[in-house]
Amino acid sequence: MDSSGDQPADDGKQRERAQGESDNDTLKYSLLGPSLTKAGQDAVDQQKVSEVIYNASKGSKFFNREQERDRNLTVKIERIRKEKARLEQLDLSHDLRKVDEFLAELELTRDLSQHVIHVDCDAFFAAVEELDRPELKTVPMAVGKGVLTTCNYLARKFGIRSGMASFVAKKLCPQLVLLPQNYEKYTAKAKEIRAIMAEYDPLFESASIDEAYLNITSYCSENELDPEEAVQRMRAEILETTKVSVSAGIAANAKLAKIASNQNKPNGQFRIPNDREAIMEFMRHLPVRKVNGVGRVFERELESVGIKNCGDIYPQRALLTKLFGEKAFQFLAQCYLGLGRTKIQPVETYERKSVGTEATFHEIGDKEELRAKLWWTAQELEKDMARTQFKGRTLVLKVKLHTFEVLTRQTAPPRAVFQAKDLYDFALPMLAKLEKDIPGMKLRLLGLRCTHLVSTKKAGINFFGAAVQPKSNVSSAVHVNSEYDIGAEEAFEEAARQEVQDEMNELEKLSQEASDLPEETNPTTTTWDCPICARPQVADDRIFNDHVDFCLSRQTIREVVQDTTQGVAVPGRKRKTASQSGPEGDIRQKRLFFQ
């Protein structure tokens, strides 16, 4: 968007930042939200938007918390500045030499032989809604209830963005049309799109419901196509068959492709040539904020040491480790050089590290009411643990106080846990201690999460790298929960399966035990809507999943390699109709500092 730095929005921002670090300016900038750098905001007067948001928020508990965070960050930044000034008095030649050696080594890892693309659907949720109701195309519209997950480009003209509270959005644009989220609908559309992407790279990597990475090197050579032609073709095919427009970035690695896909949004594509000088030149003028992993906080910290664009990293390179740590230094070094990973692989090959659930509610101080919420949370987590087929060796309790302050407490139960009763029993002491330590504690959120997971999956037979028969969808669908893996790691996987084999019997008892739960808390009447046929189904995990698999196999539009909708690709396969998910969120998070 503003790599050339010539937008009015950017000018305004710079002016605001340059006038000094007065509490208000940085706070207002922060209140603008994390998605300021997204497309569609170019022609917006951010000063004015900032005022509206500020005035709508002022005095609220949320605002006060943001203000405190901003003050803390300002203090931290002052420390960084002082530390930098101190370091600059020292002899840094040793550090400089080591850094340059590292950069030289990094340079040797540069691989310009691959064509990686990042595909990003344009205002995905809003676009899908517009397909059903074309009249929405002509009005500012957003998806999401309390907080917006997506909005169309008409809404963006008013300064509206994802992540914004809807009452604030209404202040910016009173005629804004708000739609509830319909995750199943978006999932179905995403499946259509993925079916097409699989033609171009069967091993593509879903980054979220509306984003994916592909390595199209083979496709291009086999079809004797230029990467840009191939991407033109794929985008046209997606638009033609699914009626959803996508943007794409083409580059030598995933990091660059991701940046490039934002360059010509919406419905555009951009290529960074596989050429070292072109890449370095591109990065030199690129604001660090554009890089995945640099958020509002890191942006401010970097700015305070004179790093605004990736090119500014080089002159400061000798200081970075001491100021921000080794990982951050390595990350910035890769940003400067424009390096990133070229290996694209299905998300199913990534190992899940945690399963959790959390929910916001009206302020609660009553202890009995809090216990009821905890029990409900435990039940929700049990469902997710059953669905993902894990137990947890560690249980994490998360609370958000009425002041918006977030606390977590964790414990290691004597055995791996997954049943609601266990989750509740082991979480309750943590909650009780918090109540004891914080007199008059009032909560607005409760969450539970299991980490140090132990898989309870059956030993499967489906490996992604192996020749899986697409036709076997129906029969294999029941077993698709097996972990995929490739190469040498298969041995490890096999060992892991052996380890959990003895825990299988317990899992088998899950459904029986679930029905033994107290009557008033056992949601026997709950039903789930099938995301495919939309009919309500009983809330039993296995019956539900079997039904969905049946529906999927019947309505397969194209033969996708294996089943891209399983596992992570459709994180919310089983979702309550009304449940909220993230703004096009997913259960996997990128490795921020690792390529």
Next chain:
DNA sequence: GCGGATCAC
């Protein structure tokens, strides 16, 4: 290993 903080979507 724990808890806070940051980030993505």
Next chain:
DNA sequence: TATGGTGATCCGC
């Protein structure tokens, strides 16, 4: 009136 949920990683202790 009112500011989300899921998952990952890093840092300081």
